[in-house]
Amino acid sequence: MIWAAIALVAAGCYAVKLLGLSVPAAVLERPMVRRLAALVPIATLAGLIALQTFGEGRTPVVDARAAGLAAAAAALLLRAPFLVVVAAAVVVTAAVRALTG
Amino acid sequence: MTASPTQTGPPPPKPRAAVVRDALGVGITVGLSGFVFGVTSSGAGLSVAQTCALSLLVFTGASQFALVGAIGAGGAPFAAAAGALFLGARNAFYGLRLSQLLALPAAVRPLAAQWVIDETSAVALAQPDRAAARLGFTVTGVSLYLGWNVTTLLGALGASALGDPSAWGLDAAGPAVFLALLASMMRGGNSRGSWRRIRERPEPVTALAAAVLTLASLPILPAGVPILVAALAAPAVLVVNRRRRDLS
Numbered sequence: 001m002i003w004a005a006i007a008l009v010a011a012g013c014y015a016v017k018l019l020g021l022s023v024p025a026a027v028l029e030r031p032m033v034r035r036l037a038a039l040v041p042i043a044t045l046a047g048l049i050a051l052q053t054f055g056e057g058r059t060p061v062v063d064a065r066a067a068g069l070a071a072a073a074a075a076l077l078l079r080a081p082f083l084v085v086v087a088a089a090v091v092v093t094a095a096v097r098a099l100t101g
Numbered sequence: 102m103t104a105s106p107t108q109t110g111p112p113p114p115k116p117r118a119a120v121v122r123d124a125l126g127v128g129i130t131v132g133l134s135g136f137v138f139g140v141t142s143s144g145a146g147l148s149v150a151q152t153c154a155l156s157l158l159v160f161t162g163a164s165q166f167a168l169v170g171a172i173g174a175g176g177a178p179f180a181a182a183a184g185a186l187f188l189g190a191r192n193a194f195y196g197l198r199l200s201q202l203l204a205l206p207a208a209v210r211p212l213a214a215q216w217v218i219d220e221t222s223a224v225a226l227a228q229p230d231r232a233a234a235r236l237g238f239t240v241t242g243v244s245l246y247l248g249w250n251v252t253t254l255l256g257a258l259g260a261s262a263l264g265d266p267s268a269w270g271l272d273a274a275g276p277a278v279f280l281a282l283l284a285s286m287m288r289g290g291n292s293r294g295s296w297r298r299i300r301e302r303p304e305p306v307t308a309l310a311a312a313v314l315t316l317a318s319l320p321i322l323p324a325g326v327p328i329l330v331a332a333l334a335a336p337a338v339l340v341v342n343r344r345r346r347d348l349s
Contacts, residue, residue: 001178002147002151002172002178003151005168005172005178005181005182006151006155006158006159006168008179008182008186009155009159009164009168009182009185009186010154010155010158010159012182012185012189013159013160013164013185013186013189013192014159014214014215016186016189016190016192016193017161017189017192017193017195017196017214017215017217017218018196018210018211018214019193019196020192020193020194020195020196020197020199020200020217021196021197021199021200021205021213021214021217022196022200022210023197025197025200032339035339036335036339037191037193037194038194038286038304039303039304039334039335039338039339040187040332040335041163041187041188041190041191041286042283042286042287042304042307042308042311042335043307043308043310043311043331043332043333043334043335044167044184044188044311044332045163045188045282045283045286045308046283046307046308046311046315046331046334047311047312047314047315047327047328047330047332048166048167048170048184048279048315048328048331049276049279049280049312050311050312050313050315050316050331051170051315051316051319051327051328051331052170052174052275052276052279053273054316055174055316055319057174057175058319058320058324059319059320060316060319060320064270064273065272065273065276068270068276068277069273069276069277069280072277072280072281073280076280076281081130082131082134083134085280085281086134086137086274086277086278088277089270089274089276089280090269090270090274090277091270092270092273093272093273094268094269094270095270097267097268097270
C-alpha cells in the first residue's frame with residue numbers, strides 16, 4: 001500500500017511539473033486559477049503544521065513540539081537560514097522533552 | 102567605469118560565476134536538508150528503499166514530508182497521497198513561468214520537468230536574462246538533486262542508529278520545514294508590486310482557517326482526511342473575499 005501511494009505521488013507530482021512546462025500559458029493564467037493555486041499550498045501547509053505539532057493520534061494536544069515550533073518561528077523572524085530554523089525546532093523540542101521527562 | 106544617470110539600455114549581463122555561486126548556495130544548503138527527510142521518513146516507518154524512492158522520483162520536499170508525516174500518523178496511504186498531491190500542484194505554476202523564461206526545446210522538457218520546484222524556480226526567476234536563468238536553473242537543479250538524494254540515503258541509514266526519532270526532537274523537523282516554506286510563500290505574495298495591507302491579503306486568514314479546520318476535524322474524521330479539509334480553506338476564503346468585495 002505504501003509503495004502504491006509512493007507511485008501515485010511520484011507520477012502525479014511529475015505530471016504536474018511537466019504540465020506547467022508544456023501547456024499554453026492561457027490555460028493556467030486565469031485569475032481564479034492563479035489565486036487558488038497560490039492559496040491551496042498555504043492552506044495545506046498550515047494544516048500540516050497544526051496536525052504535526054498539535055496532533056497526537058486523533059486528539060489535539062500541546063506538548064514539547066509546540067515549543068519547538070515557537071523556536072522555529074523565532075528563528076524565521078530573525079531571518080535565520082533554513083537549516084538553522086529546522087535545527088532550532090529539533091533542539092528545543094528535544095530539550096523540553098528531556099527537561100519535562 | 103560608472104554608469105551615468107542618462108544611460109539607458111539593458112543592464113550588463115550578470116557574470117556566470119555569480120550565477121553559479123548563488124545557485125550552488127541554494128542547492129547545497131537545501132540539498133543538505135534531505136538528511137532531515139531521510140530521518141523523518143524512517144521514523145514514520147518507511148523503509149530505506151521507500152524513502153530513497155520518494156526523493157528520487159517525487160523530488161519536491163513539501164509533498165514528501167506530507168506523505169511520510171501522514172503515513173507516520175496512521176493515515177490511509179491514499180488520503181496521505183492526496184495531501185501530498187495538493188502540495189505538488191503549485192509546481193505547475195512554476196513550470197508555467199519557467200517555460201516562458203527558459204524557452205526549453207521540447208526534447209529537454211521531460212528531463213527538466215523533474216527539477217521544477219520551489220528553489221530552482223526562485224533562483225531562475227531571480228536572474229536578469231535567459232542565459233543566466235538557464236544556468237541558474239541547471240546548477241541549482243543538479244546540486245539540489247544530488248545533495249537531496251545522497252543526504253536522504255544517509256538520513257534513512259542513520260535513523261536506525263539514532264533509535265527513537267522523537268527522543269531527539271526530530272518529530273518537530275517536519276512542522277519546522279513547513280513553517281519555513283509557508284513563510285517564504287507569504288513573502289512571495291508581497292513581491293508582486295501591489296502591496297496590500299496584511300489584513301486584506303488572503304494568505305494569513307487562509308493559513309489560520311486551515312489550521313483551525315484541521316484541529317477541529319481531527320477527533321471526528323478518519324486519519325488523513327483532516328488535511329483535505331484544510332485545503333478547503335483556500336476556496337472558502339476566496340468565496341468570502343469575493344462576496345465582501347461585491348457588498349462593498
